[in-house]
Amino acid sequence: MNPRFRDRQEAGRELAEQLKRVLSSGTALPDDRPLVLALPRGGLPVAEEVAGGLDADLDVLVVRKVGVPAHPELAMGALATLSGSIETVRNETVLSQLPGAGEPGADFDTVAEKEREELLRRDELYRQGRSPVQVDGRTVIVVDDGLATGSTMKAALVVARRFVPARLVAAIPVGARQTCQELEELADDVVGTYVTDDLGSVGAAYRDFGQTSNEEVQEILSRH
Known part of the structure; x- marks a missing residue:
């Protein structure tokens, strides 16, 4: 292209x-x-x-991507935060190809928890005390x-x-x-x-x- x-x-x-x-x-x-x-x-x-x-x-x-551990660029889902609210979206198409990854406590939850911490850190870094939108x-x-x-x-x-x-x-x-x-x-x-x-x-x-x-x-x- x-x-x-x-x-x-x-x-x-x-x-x-x-x-x-x-x-x-x-x-x-x-x-x-x-x-x-x-x-x-x-x-x-x-x-x-x-x-x-x-x-x-x-x-x-x-926003933060929830990547497959062995292939971080491939998204199992994503997290987003706005005005203190955090939303998680799962990519069921990808998860269906990763047996067990979407089960409670498995890969998706593990990676999502790590990305949640980074999500909040970046939100604070970028917004620097700005009032909620x-x-x-x-x-x-x-x-x-x-x-x-x-x-x-x-x-x-x-x-x-x-x-x-x-x-x-x-x-x-x-x-x-x-x-x-x-x-x-x-x-x-x-x-x-x-x-x-x-x-x-x-x-x-x-x-x-x-x-x-x-x-x-x-x-x-x-x-x-």
């Missing part, structure tokens, strides 16, 4: 323009300033451009830099839905078509600038896909 975006900032600007069209097609909410929730770390540079384009508030929704009754847009299996985005949408947003949107510059379709069960709208059946990897859609550091996350949030 040829690169579709120069960097995350360009991807965020294109995504913002697409979101403007999608949001204008719905029922306008009175006094509704959208809330953009970024999945760190790579989702922050994208989300900042989205928030700027939509004149929206920006905050972070911290107000989600209920608002248009909430959850943003990441791309979508492959979607485990972390699914966890993020589940925890965001608990706070009763008026409209919940999943937004990504690039995503696998099947995964985007799966998200339609969790979000009111799924917006993807480039959705494909042949994703390969999220990074392949960018010419510059360098890692976003913790310091960059904190710097972006400090501006909002």
